[in-house]
Amino acid sequence: MSTHKREHGGLGRADIDDLVHARHADAFAVLGPHPDGAGGQYVRAYLPEALSARVLARDGGQVLAEMEQGSVPGLFVARLGAPQAYLLQVNWAGGEQVTEDPYSFGPLLGEMDLYLFAEGNHRDLANRFGAQLIEVEGVAGVRFSVWAPNARRVSVVGDFNNWDGRRHPMRLRHPTGVWEVFVPRLQAGEAYKYEVLGREGILPLKADPLARATELPPSTASRVADVLQHEWQDQHWMEVRAQRQATSAPLSIYELHAGSWQCEMDDAGEVTRFFNWRELAERLVPYIQQLGFTHIELMPIMEHPFGGSWGYQPLSMFAPTARYGSADDFAAFIDACHQAGIGVLLDWVPAHFPTDSHGLARFDGTALYEYENPLEGFHQDWDTLIYNLGRNEVHGFMLASALHWLKQFHIDGLRVDAVASMLYRDYSRKAGEWVPNRHGGRENLEAIDFLRHLNDVVALEAPGALVIAEESTAWPGVSQPTQQGGLGFAYKWNMGWMHDTLHYIQNDPIHRTYHHNEMSFGLIYAYSEHFILPISHDEVVHGKHSLIDKMPGDRWQKFANLRAYLTFMWCHPGKKLLFMGCEFGQWREWNHDSELDWYLLQYKEHLGVQRLVSDLNRLYREERALHEQDCLPQGFQWLIGDDARNSVYAWLRWSATGEPLLVVANFTPVPRELYRIGVPFGERWQEVLNSDAEGYAGSNYGNGGMVESEAVPSHGQPLSLGLNLPPLAVLILRPV
Structure with missing residues (x-):
């Protein structure tokens, strides 16, 4: 054996070069314990910038061997006379570290986990993949796993290894393309990302797609999430939920943006602090009870980099945003609502994701979560990327996200955003700007399959939960059962009713005689779907005016029109949804950067609208008709x-x-x-x-x-x- 190979415990020059340059595709083949061919074993550790290292016995802590550093700085080798469990004692410039060797552990994820993941039907990805607090051979730590099938090398990086991708390269599990590593002694709260070496070189550091916790934006790292500690007290609600959410039950939804409903403001009107979920519950729950809504609907609370997207461009589909507290805080909020008899719906976005470099875009250097062809994969209206739901792993990723919220957090339903953009390949595209399906048509067959599968799985896994479509076209059977050829949603937003009636009510009364059918047209198709009548955030932003400010006439007539319109809506067939601020006639368009104009409730007209909404909800709940x-x-x-x-x-x-x-x-x-x-x-x-x-x-x-x-x-x-x-x-x- 050459001097070089002896010096590095039998390693060849190619392996060493790949380690040093962080391009080794299989670090487990060279690091950790390996037989020496004579009944003993080599222990190799690559610890760039370490001063010295020793091998200790895992059970007694006695020194088994001093590790030698040859001509390659940071590459330490020791030889043990017989295989045994060991620890590494490493001296760094900043102090001493004693830890188990990540490369002494075998493969971690079970074959069934990998099989179900590849099949696109793993229902519990959130508790198996990503960063999981586990014990291996009695050792506590974190198992990291991430899907990056086209990467040449993936490492987990964080404060624990000085964000150095040479320290913790991961093991590739063939043929699924999942990389994994167990980092001993790490705890909850640790910030981390993945360093991915793609075919063309190292990519910007990537946040974990399966992260269940994140840093507070604008920071973009993932955090190791603790297991949910919350002890649920909502057993009664969960038992009666299915009948509370039947089509024959009252469903009156208050849509809100958690950060701008109420928050702390300074004298200049700037937000100084968001309330966390527990503080929000103390304020919101009594208010919803007073107003009589049966449900609240939260605009997306999955972590999103840009607050101005209102959450509709999320990147962490399994992590509640750090803006309002922890996952336990969020669970406590849901529980408080349930104990007060209030259901909670979440907006959820499986249609597209933002292009931020730390996110899902070209995750392993290739189009992994998105379509490769921009005519399929890039959304021109929103500058976002479109999920390739025809790919098993992406299909399963989104399915598991939905179930995570419904099962882990007892969410009562998901309102699926932008369904129309999912159903049509030519959505918002001109001729020549889209790719037909395999039959030459405009329907997105893989997205349709996904939505049907989603609704079937939710019915099975989260009985009584609602899945609601924001769908603006005449697609047939959105809320028909999948067994009858429908998409299987519980409800569809009635965008046609909303557009027609708002157009009518904005006309001066003298002109309404010519628009009479706009208020009645919705009854022609009112029973073709299970409908929710939505006056949502989209109607009170971007120069469309607030609901009260849409109304014609003088101040008295504006308020009278608003009261009449709301009463008409509550008496029209279909469930109800009203965006926050509309219930008391806020003049200003909604602004996500400040709270609602609560001071208006000192004026009798605004208070009158609020009382009317409360009375309408009470009547709607009490009168079965x-x-x-x-x-x-x-x-x-x-x-x-x-x-x-x-x-x-x-x-x-x-x-x-x-x-x-x-x-x-x-x-x-x-x-x-x-x-x-x-x-x-x-x-x-x-x-x-x-x-x-x-x-x-x-x-x-x-x-x-x-x-x-x-x-x-x-x-x-x-x-x-x-x-x-x-x-x-x-x-x-x-x-x-």
Whole structure:
């Protein structure tokens, strides 16, 4: 054996060069313990910048051998007379370190984990891959694993190794392309990234796609997450959730952005501090109870680099953002909502991801998570990359992300963002700018398969949880079961209803007669899907004006229009969603960099809108006619849909057992005296809500709380009521 090989425990020059230049594809083949051919073993460790090293016995701590450093700085070798468990004692300029040798441990991930990962059907990636606190052979530490099949070498780096990619190169598990290493004695909280050597050279350091914790942005490292310590107290909620979220149950959603609902501000109006999840729960839960919403929906809280994306460009699909506290804080927030009878929905983005260099983009030097061809893989509208859901591992990655939130955090449903962009390969693209599917069509077949699989798996793994589609096209069967050829979502946002009715209400009342069908058109297709009526954040930003500021007329008319519109919405078939600030008529467009304008609640008009929303939610929950048959045509009956001249609409909502509510809307500023409307029965009808009531800062014009019917047939009904219709208002009545 040459002097060189003896000096380095039998290592050849090529292996040494690859180690020194951090390009060795299989560090485990040369580092750690290896037979010497004579019954003993060599122990090799590559410790750049170490001063000296020893091998100690793992059980007793006695010195087994001084490690020698040959002509290659940092490459230490010792020979033991017989194989045994050992520790490394390393002297650095900053002190002494005693640790087990990462390269003394065998393969870590089980074959079934790797098989399911490659198949795209591993349901629990969050607790198996990424950084996991585990014990190996009685030694506590962190097992790191990351998918990078086209990398030449991957190392985990962090403060624990001075961010030096030569220190902890990982083992490649063939044929899955997963790299792994166990770093002994590491603990939760440690910051880390992956250094990836691609075919073209070293890439910018990458955050862990499977990280369950991260540094606070703008820092971009992942953190080793502790196991969730929270002890759940929401057993009752979880038991009754399925019936609380059935299509026959009331579903009234308050959409919010966690950072800008309330926060600490300085005198200049700048945010000084976000509330953490526990502080937010103390403030938000009583408010939602007061307003009567059944659910909240959080805009995306997965970690995202740019706050101005509002979370819709996330990079850590398994990590709650560090902006509002820890994973345990987030779990405590969910639990507090559940104990108060409030469901929690999360916005979730499986359509695309940002191009930040520390993220998923060209993760191992190739298009791994995204499509290679920019005509498939680059989203021009958002400057983002599109997930290649036809790839098993990416399909499984997104599936596991969904289940992580639903199962680990007891989330009650996911609202899937930008579904339309997933369904169509030509979404927002001109001719020649997109790639047809294998049949020559425009449908994205792999995304469709993913969405169907997602909905089937959620139904199985998280019974009672909702998956809701933000889908803006006429794609058929979005909320039909997959067994019937549908996509399998629980609900679809009704974007058509939202656009039509907002267009109508923004018209001056004198012009509404020409737009009468915009308020009624939604009933033509109201039962083609299970719908949620959304007035979301998208409608109150980017120059679209706030909801109150969309309304025409003077101040009084603006508020009257807003109250009438909200009452119309709550009485229309379909579940409800309202964005924060709309419930009290905030004038300003929503700004994610400041809290809502809570000071407005000192004014009676704003307080009136808030009281109305509270009363609408209470009525919506209590009156079965308003929610029980939301998704069934027999729950709705037109009485007057054609009085365009007076801009009046009237209809009945029916419960499953035949109890009606009468809804009458007057969308002009003209009070109408003794306006006749047919009713099926009932000697007396009680006015249960009038959006023009004095308590809502209205003019208090109405019917004194009660109206007697007359035996005058009208609108195909045997009886009728002579009603006083208040201006720009909606009445709700029931027979008593």
